[in-house]
Amino acid sequence: MSLRNTLLVLPLLFPAAAFAQSAPLPPGTTTDEPASAAQTGPLASVETAIDAKQFDQARNLLTTYLSAHPNDARALFDRGYIDDAQGHPETAVDFYRKAIAANPNQFESHFALGLILAQGGDPDARKELEAAVKADPVPPNPAVKAEAWRELARLTRTTDPDTASQALVEALKISPETPADTLLAAEIAEAGGDDEGAARTYRRVLSATQGNGSEASSATAGLAHLLVKDKKYDEAEPLLKTALSRDPDDPALNTQYAAVLAAEGKSDEAVASLEKLEKLQPNNKEVAGMLADAYAQGQNYEKAEAVYRKLLTLDPNDAETDSALGQVLVREQKYPEALDFFERATKIRHDDPDAWGGIAFAASQTHQYEQVIDALTMRSKLAAETPATYFLWATAHDNLHHTKQAVEYYQLFLKSALGKFPDEEWQAKQRLALLEKK
Template structure:
């Protein structure tokens, strides 16, 4: 009955509410007896947010979020609710309005920065996050969170800056397992394999159950040819995550590098059957077939992959190698020419050198001496000279009647071969005799 009476009282006209018994006064000051409607609605919305009722919060806050609204908290709460509901555009607009009303709100800037990062708006994300780091009096945990977010953003484009970002974060908060993992990724991105291996070892000690850390640690160990240690890491991770496809694929990749194709092929076939759309697994399977001496199985896989990613230089190189193995060099040469014409797309100088070498062999099979020399010119500054490539150079110069260059290359080949290539050595000796009589 009391509740009903209160409801009825507040539903009466204003004049009626003032008609109280003589001598009666309110125990609450008049201005506090009833909070403003907007404040009451805001309180209800925040209660809805606290209880995970984000759609209800949006319904309550939207009428308050007008141009005349000067309370930044209304817009921040609305942005938070929309953000949680994955309404990115609406959330960004609300956060931005909150910041326009209260520019020193580090929480709003961080929320907007993180939202922009998820939306792929990296410059906008970095602008908001760096602005947050300059707000005086910002809470330490907010600053640590901001610098960590910046480290994640800078990781791919500027790993050195990412390292500085992470160091800044650690000034405000102790290291976490995620920090250790990020530090390892940064070291790997900077190309410091020794530091990356050490950092991954530390991260793995803190997070032995993390799949991503185990993958990174195993990858670095494999790169250092510490195959047994890499296998131990993957075995430990698989024991905690049985059947994890990423771990199984990494182990198969490691086995391929060790020449254990018989162990890798059935695992990759099973993974490919489960995930036919996984390009990384499909590519590993093609490599496994090629390494196992079954280029006829690898070729259709590479053809399908190239249709989906026609400008992938790694795919072009590996597909061309398979074609060469199938004695289809005329098809391989244009693929390799297209690949080496985009040197900046190769993951490393070694990969570019390998593609150029493949092109030299394909062009030689096609009796394209000019392309042989062009390919070798690309390879020369990237990889050490070796007898097979020296012989290709000698034969190309010989075909083009570059007498002096051919003779020099044949002599260099003979000094490098050491009896390992008897047929080519005999040919080089015969050609040197002929060339010596050429004036």
């Protein structure tokens, strides 16, 4: 069950008919009415209407009921449920919070609130799910309680693997293990740094599902990720190829397959796989970034430029993309434009040494030597010097007639170059010969 779809979760976990038939009175009710009266009373009618998806009728009944019983936790939960089911999470949250204030031990509202908060990335989601697993559903329902434990495990699987593992254990104490549970266990193990255990568990998922279904696809992608991490490309590629033969449009599988092909040096196949994936997910920034990088590595700079520019329309404040586009523009010898994008990158992210280095190079190509020195000064605070930066320092000082500094940096360049930059080394030696005569 996904944290992303509370609307689908709640009708399965909290059927109103079950409450009406099994719970004489809602939690928090203070009336002394006998059970038989409550079963035919206002909340039974409300929950019958909810079961029939007659939400307007249920809301009207609740409005009347809550005007007389404003602190009835069960009624407040039902009211939140209606808004939740109709796609109004903000007001649902308010009613769930009111229900919890009326009865802090109400499982249903804690769980429902936790699901909504998790969907929005609210850190309070964990607190609500932890409160839910400490309470019990009314009427008792072990399967629902197990789902609360599972949601806590899912929520914490990357941020707190130990808690996630324990939560999953608690869920499995009261309900049977499913392939989704095994997959979750593998993800928790991977997040906790147990790559060997994670790989073994991913393989259990594949065995249990015989390679079919969404859990199998996720397990294949997870296992492939671990194999790529260990540079076992020869194992990862056939695994992914087999999975893609069953599910050719799965985004995670295609992404992993392209990464494996690229790592194996199969650039053309990697590009073809990414182009297919980009058509399936035209607004996926990760996929577009991988495709642009693949184009750049294959020296197809015109296509790389187009994809990087598209990425910036999706996220105009992405310093990494600005810098990558600057690098491509340098390859295309579009130095003034490259300089603009490197400068944009440093305004967004001031601590990027590569972007400062890009500014230095592009400024050198456009004969803006003071800017070269300024950019190199910033870069030197963030990263060690390289032969390339020594050469930029030297040529900038040389063109500004800073003879002493030029000589110093040409010498540093020659000591670090070690024959790897023959053209620049020849130039440095020629300039040193002239400068040292002065």
